[in-house]
Amino acid sequence: MLFIASAAIFVAAVVPLLMYTAGYRLTSELKITKTGGLFITAPQVNSDIFVDNIFKKKTNFLQNNLFIQNLTPRSYSVLVAKEGYWPWFKKIEVEPKMVAEARAFMVPQDPKWDIIANGRKFVSIQISPDQKTIAVLDEKGNGNYHLIFYLAETNSILAEDDGQTKSALSFPSKNINLLWLDNKTFVQSRTKIAEAALDFEKKTV
Structure with a gap:
């Protein structure tokens, strides 16, 4: 027992x-x-x-x-x-x-980001699948919106090559959809589809 x-x-x-x-x-x-x-x-x-x-x-x-x-x-x-x-x-x-x-997606607490935000009204923020690029939609007033691309790891903004690029990234509505591809982003709104070629070496779009 x-x-x-x-x-x-x-x-x-x-x-x-x-x-x-x-x-x-x-x-x-x-x-x-x-x-x-x-x-x-x-x-x-x-x-x-x-x-x-x-x-x-x-x-x-x-x-x-x-x-x-x-x-x-x-x-x-x-x-x-x-x-x-x-x-x-x-x-x-x-x-x-x-x-x-x-x-982890680390965004610097840096004055450059404050400069981006200064005087702007962000209505949406979208992050790329690789979590390296932030697409920020800025409300410009009068029903117009503009898309800005920010690189978190290098703490820099992708500059727009010319006025044509700036016009392509401006939209009459905040309702946009982003399709992220390698070095390219397609932006669809109710009125148009814009293609943004992202050059990370030159830091331009």
Whole structure:
């Protein structure tokens, strides 16, 4: 009888440990599930990465990312912060047997951005899929709107080549749709479709 009791205690202690080691967790609904992971990339050196308000890592020249595995599947709050930049925050869903990836989009707190905003009324902001370019729609008054392209990582505005480009990026409505392609952006409004060729080396559009 004593042997049976000891065996039962041993099994009760070892089985959960083996399941934990194999990457299984007990959820808040008391369900057993396979774990997942998080992979966060911070483009700026010396960025602080927080997960659920807990500091996890400061990036450096050699390692600009954070990888956490064996996470219980659920939503996690990720914050990336660096002095001189606006904090980046995102809710990321971790799923069983999957690694959720995200790249922090860091916008400098720089006077150049203040110059862009000075005297302007932004009605919409759209970010490119690679999270490198910000398209800002500025209300000019009298029902007219103008599109500006801003590069966050180099902290610069793409200059307009000529008056024709400026006219092409002006719209009579704030209801526009952007289609981002490699070095090109198509802008559709109710009255026209404009093509903007983005030259990142010359910083022109």
